[in-house]
Amino acid sequence: MLGNRPATARLAAIVALVFGIVACGAGDQPRSASQPGVAVAQHSSAEPAMSAAARPSPPASPSATPSAPASPSAPPSTPASTKAPADGYNVRPPGTDHGPANSVTRTAGTEVALTFDDGPDPINTPALLQILRENNVKATFCMVGFRVRDRPDLVRQIYADGHTLCNHSWQHLTDLAKRDPAYIDWDLRHTNDMIHAAVGADAPIKYFRAPGGNFTPSLVAKATELGMSSIYWDVDPRDWDHKPDSNHSAHIARVISQIKSQIRQGSIVLSHDNGQPDTIVVYRTLIPWLKQHFTLEGLPTT
Ligand SMILES: [Zn+2]
Secondary structure (H helix, E strand, O other): OOOOOOHHHHHHHHHHHHHOOOOHHHOOOOHHHOOOOOOOOOOOOOOOOOOHHHOOOOOOOHHHOOOOOOOOOOOOOOOOOOOOOOOOOOOOOOOOOOOHHHOEOEOOOOOEEEEEEOOOOOOHHHHHHHHHHHOOOOOEEEEOHHHHHHOHHHHHHHHHOOOEEEEOOOOOOOOHHHOOHHHHHHHHHHHHHHHHHHHOOOOOEEEEOOHHHOOOHHHHHHHHHOOOEEEOOOEOOOOOOOOOOOOHHHHHHHHHHHHHHHOOOOEEEEEEOOOOHHHHHHHHHHHHHHHHHOOEEOOOOO
């Protein structure tokens, strides 16, 4: 099925298949397409189906459950922004808006929240964590349950560095809201259980992001029942969307440009650490600029 594609596309497809890459982006619709209620999208043709590795497996046995780190950093409690509005970038317009099913698109204040989805990724997540560490920036990681199962050590690094934990479902079904309620309940609980198995049962998981942002009222209600706020986004640079005729430099430049043009005070910014090495380059370049214009926070957990 790969035979007629250009060499680069074949390589990308092979890499995607090998690593089971699946981005939020399958359902990350433009804001204008968001509708209250159901906003379920289908897989894009560019997105391979979830690999067998994603299929649910029995919960880890207690003997396999790692203990909590000795002294995990407490999730951040970021003070109110002290950045003065300047040069038009960080002026928050009046009024509020929301994502599908009243999911949250903004932080409660002027702080900007960077969110990274679909990981943890064995290569890109450590690289991103290093960049965030060097810049003393906290972010929010919306993690996929089966990848948490596979790399609990990375979840421990994320938590130990003081970033915020977010449930991004067990296996990134973009039609999760259409599944049987019993499955949905299992999916979200099992993902939380796997995160807790990595970082300890006391670690707060206060946020849920539906795959593709495909929230419905019932899905939001389930997340609420489990103590999680449903977060959408205010800025979506579609960092997963590699144009066929775009090289890495052009892609990186486009993503940076879109973030700079869309971001404002209070934005929740959607990006992906899983399978998106260009996104890591984007943030290596962009974080100093972001720090100049905004106060960055991990979404609060208290
Ligand atoms: Zn996602």
